[in-house]
Amino acid sequence: MSHLAASEWWRTAVIYQVYPRSFADSDGDGIGDLPGIAARLDSLAALGVDALWFSPFYPSPQNDAGYDVADYCDIEPEYGTLADFDALLARAHGLGMKVVVDLVPNHSSSAHRWFQEALAAPPGSPERARYLFRPGAGPDGAQAPNNWQSCFGGPAWTRVVEPDGTPGEWYLHLFDSSQPDFDWSNPWVREQFREILRFWLDRGVDGFRVDVAHGLIKENGLPDNPNGPDDFFAPTPFWAQDEVHDIYxxxxKVLDEYDGDRMMCGEVWVTPLSKLATWVRPDEMHQAFNFVHLSTAWDAPALRGTIDDSLAAFHEVGAPSTWVLSNHDVVRHATRLGFAPDAWLFHGIGPDTVDLPDPELALRRARAATLLMLALPGSAYLYQGEELGLPEAVDIPDxxxxxxxxxxxxxxxYGRDGCRVPIPWEADAPAYGFNDTGASWLPQPADWAAYARDAQEHDPASTLHLYRTALAERRGHDLGGGELLWVEDAGDNVLAFSNRDIVVIANLGTTPVPLPAGSTVLARSSGGGPDLGTDEAAWLVPAVRR
Incomplete structure (x- = not known):
């Protein structure tokens, strides 16, 4: 049962991301669904999380795993019905967990009625003004309006064929061509999304995770982009425009109309942290994902700098820091942290990736990184399966x-399939208990039985046990609401700090670190004995001095 009251619960919450397609499948078709999630909620309550964030479950052609939304106020039939959602929401609330749903406002699916109406309407029509249609460049309009590139590769523009069969205007899609960008300078678009917010708030959701929250406004005139498309943090004409803050x-104001302290968390790829903090000023969002922390190498000075900068930047605007290590868009940290610090992994990994890390090393670092993260003040996000120590699935057939x-x-x-594979529940069941037929929309690795939840359930050395212990101690000592005080002179490759009555030590170096004599170990990422080894972390209660 959650320990959080309604008031500002999001400040210290541990929020667990459920990727519906890959969590649990109730009908055996190989695709996860809402009844499957509902049947497994007891396991998340037992884990000790405070809230659940559901990735998109809306009607969708699934060209981008549901982030191509065809109807913002219904449920994808493969996943269930609105009645199934209502039952899931009630069940989660009954177990003391808040519910946050994904909202995708930068773009819709090209299958959405709004876009289909735009295609059928002439240039200059109100229907086309919902999206970013533009005439092409060059004498015959055969060139894209500018040089913008899709985040998924290739041009960010697609030319349409007009109803009379002639080549016509181009539309912008910062992601797949099936995901046309809305024109957020249009008051009509803004009103539609106010109604979408109210639809889900009226059903009782506790908040929204806002997809691409830094991308809704594009620079006037849509000028060429001076930076490469692969630099997620670089200034561009389509990311982090000042006017986007007016939307939030x-x-x-809409959220504040409702009881229960409803919240918003933005997916915002912005640096520096002081600029990221502008998304969480008192009259805007409540949280923003700290991707600077996620992107920081496994290096003690670098991590300390990120932690200090994060706490200072968010404190400046009265918001909590957020901490996250994995999600549905990045290589799982139980693999990622085994790579060299400068490895570029944002495009995914696969069987041809050179120098794949030693899995034991990567998991040891991941467990230590998690223990470090969960001890930090603020709110933390977990991604489904990380509590099992799941690695990235590398050998997915082309x-x-x-x-x-x-x-x-x-x-x-390679993309992001490797972190989206359906998770294992029972070692000896079909599809590892994802369903009872063995079907799986992405193939599961042959060696995942050891990661299954039932295989770890009663093993005190398991990653699942580590997460349960850490979450219980985090709650019991209110670490999310505490204050970090560094222990100086701990060593160049050691992070040591206190929070409340807990001392946290993480050894990122090669020299063993003696644990304080007489201290009580509350949680330890790995190892044993009086010394903390390489890539290990521990939470301690110091001995009482008399």
Whole structure:
């Protein structure tokens, strides 16, 4: 049962991301669904999380695993019905967990009625003004309006064929061509999303995770982009425009109409942290994902700098820091942290990736990184399966891959399928208990039995046990609401700090670190004995001095 009261619960919450397609499948078709999630909620309550964030479950052609939304106020039939959602929401609330749903406002699916109406309407029509249609460049309009590139590879523009059969205007899609960008300078678009917010708030959801929250406004005139498309943090004409803040001030007013402290968390790829903090000023969002922390190498001075900068930047605007290590868009940290610090992994990994890390080393670091993260003040996000120590699924056959980045780059980028594989529940069951038929929309690795939840349930050395212990101690000592005080002179490759009555030590160096004599170990990422070894972390209660 959650320990959080309604008031500002999001400040210290541990929020667990459920990727519906890969969590649990109730009908055996190989695709996860809402009844499957509902049947497994007891396991998340037992884990000790405070809230659940559901990735998109809306009607969708699934060209981008549901982030191509065809109807914002219904449920994808493969996943269930609105009645199934209502039952899931009630069940989660009954177990003391809040519910946050994904909202995708930067773009819709090209199958959405709004876009289909735009295609059928002439240039200059109100229907086309919902999206970013523009005439092409060059004497015959055969060139894209500017040089913008899709985040999934290739041009960010697609030319349409007009109803009379002639080549026509181009529309912008910062992601897949099946995901046309809305024109957020249009008041009509803004009103539609106010109503979408109210639809889900009226059903009782506790908040929204806002997809691409830094991308809704594009620079006037849509000028060429001076930076490469692969630099997620670089200034561009389509990321982090100042006017985007007006949208979230407007949304905040909508949320504030409702009881229960409803919240918004933004997916915001912005640096520096002081700029990221502008998304969480008192009249805007409540949280923003700290991707600077996720992107920081396994290096003690670098991590300390990120932690200090994060706490200072968010404190400046009265918001909590957020901490996250894995999600549905990045290589799982139980693999990622085994790579060299400068490895570029944002396009995914696969069987041809050179120098794949030692899995034991990567998991040891991941467990230590998690223990470090969960001791920090603020709110933490977990991604389904990380509590099992799941690694990235690397050996997915080419013909089974589904990420649009894989297809748009002709296999040059592996994409994100490897972190989205259905998770294991029972070691000896079909599909490891994902369902009872063995079907799976992405193939599960042959060696995942050891990661299954039932295989770890009663093993005190398991990653699942580590997460349960850490979450219980985090709650019991209110670490999310505490204050970090560094222990100086701990060593160049050691992170040591206190929070409340807990001392946290993480050894990122090669020299063993003696644990303080007489201290009580509350949680330890690995190892044993009086010394903390390489890539290990521990939470301690110091001995009482008399």
């Amino acid at each position: 001030r407007d949304w905040r 013909e089974a891959r589904q990420d649009p980045a894989w297809h748009r780059t002709a296999g040059e980028r």
